[in-house]
Amino acid sequence: MKTKVSPPHGPTPWSAGVPFKNIPASGRKGLTISAAVVAAGLIGFALTAPDSSGAAPMMPPPPAVSAAAVVSKSVTYWDEFPGRVTAIDNVEIRPRVGGYIDSVKFKEGDEVKKGDVLFVIDRRPFQAQAARAEAELVRARTQAELARTQADRAKKLLEGRVISQEEFDQRIAAGAEADAAVRAASAAADAARLDLEFTEIRSPINGRAGQALITPGNLVSPNQSLLTTVVSLDRVYVYFESDEQSFLRYAAMGQSGERSASQDARHPVQVGLANEAGFPHEGVLDFVDNHIDPKTGTIRTRAVLDNKDRQLTPGLFARVKLLGSGQVNAILIDEKAILTDQDRKYVYVVGDQNRAMRRDIVLGRESDGMRVVTSGLNPGDRVIVHGVQKIFMPGMPVAPQDIIMGAPPAPPPQSPQQAA
Numbered sequence: 298m299k300t301k302v303s304p305p306h307g308p309t310p311w312s313a314g315v316p317f318k319n320i321p322a323s324g325r326k327g328l329t330i331s332a333a334v335v336a337a338g339l340i341g342f343a344l345t346a347p348d349s350s351g352a353a354p355m356m357p358p359p360p361a362v363s364a365a366a367v368v369s370k371s372v373t374y375w376d377e378f379p380g381r382v383t384a385i386d387n388v389e390i391r392p393r394v395g396g397y398i399d400s401v402k403f404k405e406g407d408e409v410k411k412g413d414v415l416f417v418i419d420r421r422p423f424q425a426q427a428a429r430a431e432a433e434l435v436r437a438r439t440q441a442e443l444a445r446t447q448a449d450r451a452k453k454l455l456e457g458r459v460i461s462q463e464e465f466d467q468r469i470a471a472g473a474e475a476d477a478a479v480r481a482a483s484a485a486a487d488a489a490r491l492d493l494e495f496t497e498i499r500s501p502i503n504g505r506a507g508q509a510l511i512t513p514g515n516l517v518s519p520n521q522s523l524l525t526t527v528v529s530l531d532r533v534y535v536y537f538e539s540d541e542q543s544f545l546r547y548a549a550m551g552q553s554g555e556r557s558a559s560q561d562a563r564h565p566v567q568v569g570l571a572n573e574a575g576f577p578h579e580g581v582l583d584f585v586d587n588h589i590d591p592k593t594g595t596i597r598t599r600a601v602l603d604n605k606d607r608q609l610t611p612g613l614f615a616r617v618k619l620l621g622s623g624q625v626n627a628i629l630i631d632e633k634a635i636l637t638d639q640d641r642k643y644v645y646v647v648g649d650q651n652r653a654m655r656r657d658i659v660l661g662r663e664s665d666g667m668r669v670v671t672s673g674l675n676p677g678d679r680v681i682v683h684g685v686q687k688i689f690m691p692g693m694p695v696a697p698q699d700i701i702m703g704a705p706p707a708p709p710p711q712s713p714q715q716a717a
Contacts, residue, residue, distance in 0.1 A: 362684030363706045364647050364697040368629040369676040372664045375567070376621035378598075380537030384528035384611040385601075386502050390415060393495040395519045396422065401509050409500045409527060416498040416509075416524055418517070423493040430482070430489035437482035441475035448472040504529040533602055533609045535568055535580065537617045538595035550622065566600040567618040570608070576618050578602055578609065628674050629667040631703050634682040635660070645688055647679040647697045655691040667703060682706075 396418040403415045451468040454460040500506070507526040511517060517524070539547075563583060567576035580602030589596045600617065602609060609615075634644045641657055648654035658673030674680070679697065681688070683706035688695065698707035 359651070359694040359696045360684060360687035361696045361698060361709060362681045362687060363700045364679045364681050365631065365700050365702040365704070367674050367676065367678050367680055368667065368702050370627070371624045372627045372629070372669065373620065373624055374622040374662050374664065375618040376543055378537040378539060378617045378619065380535045380615040380617040382609050382611055382613040382615050383534040383536055385532055385534055386504065386529035388501055388527045390498060390524045390527060391520055392418060392498055392517045392522060392524065393519055394418060394423065394492050395517060396496065398511055398513050398515050398517060400513055403506050405506065405508050407506060408530070409504065409506050411500055411503050413500045414497045415500055415506065418496040418498070420493060420496045423489070423496055427486070427489040427493045430486040434479070434482040434486045437475070437478040441479045444472035444475035498524065500527050502527055502529055503531065528611050530604055530607055533604045533611065535600045535602060535615050535617060537598055538593065539598050541589060541594045544589065544596050564620045568600070568602060569616045571614050576616065582619065627661065627664065627669045628676065629664060629669055629702070630674070630680050631682045632668050634680045634685065635668065636685060645681040645685055647681065647695070651695055651697055653681060653688045653691065653693050653695050
């Protein structure tokens with residue numbers, strides 16, 4: 298006799314036809330893992346089942362991209378070098394006479410004019426010396442006048458044979474000696490007045506004053522103590538080092554006539570500071586050194602720039618662009634179109650039937666915000682600039698929208714609902 302064995306917890310709700318949502322929580326624990334697996338299989342089958350209508354799946358439309366024709370024009374190459382801004386005039390202010398500083402007449406960091414008083418040394422000792430020198434000059438002139446009078450009298454007495462020739466000669470010599478004493482006293486008075494004038498230490502140039510290194514009450518020595526510095530600002534120098542290869546290239550272009558020699562012409566120079574985009578400051582090349590430094594393989598070069606707006610402070614780092622060639626024909630593209638495949642550069646161009654075709658290229662220098670292509674592209678090629686990330690493989694169809702090279706991406710096409 299066969300005995301019917303029931304599950305430990307009785308018949309399952311699924312076998313009894315009870316909906317799952319009506320099963321109490323305590324009864325749901327009786328579901329077996331096999332039932333869960335069966336449910337997952339049914340869901341996957343429903344997702345992968347073909348459409349009952351038998352229609353093939355629809356292909357996505359070609360991605361929209363922005364394409365621009367390459368720019369073919371004559372360009373001038375510029376070379377870029379790091380440099381440093383330097384003042385044309387940099388003066389160390391030192392006293393010409395010694396003494397105690399009486400007062401400081403300028404504000405540190407302010408601009409000063411030529412002749413402005415910067416420091417004053419105690420004038421009293423020099424005033425006394427000047428007064429004594431003036432007195433000595435008056436005494437010498439008085440003695441000289443007396444000597445001339447005696448010489449004139451001696452001449453008349455000699456004609457009347459009242460005095461001897463020897464006495465006459467002595468009086469003439471005394472007059473000459475008195476004239477010499479006047480000149481010496483006059484020179485001493487001039488020196489005393491000059492020393493008195495030097496107690497007011499003035500700026501020799503127009504420029505910006507630095508820190509006052511000596512404060513009132515301190516003793517300074519003539520031609521030794523450094524009081525402050527003044528640097529000119531109206532124009533500045535920018536020094537930079539040109540490498541040996543560039544120097545030789547410039548020399549070759551000068552010999553061929555493509556570009557005048559750097560020593561003979563004031564070539565244009567463009568300068569940008571560390572926080573500036575591009576090169577907004579313009580100047581000219583005015584000096585090339587006469588030798589190349591064998592330690593660094595560079596030659597020292599200098600440009601001069603106007604600095605009326607005072608943006609170029611001596612000591613600042615500067616980026617310098619120097620005219621590097623004559624006019625050459627070139628093909629230019631936007632940097633955004635350039636892609637990298639290991640050590641190779643390439644772009645996508647719009648080919649037949651609007652398909653994206655890969656072109657390996659060789660890049661040249663930067664010019665006018667775009668990149669020169671020396672090989673790989675031809676005039677008239679349409680390069681995909683924006684939307685290259687939508688291209689997964691060469692030959693893929695695209696929907697190109699024409700723009701000008703360097704322009705922002707074209708707006709996306711509107712759907713019929715948006716157009717309405």
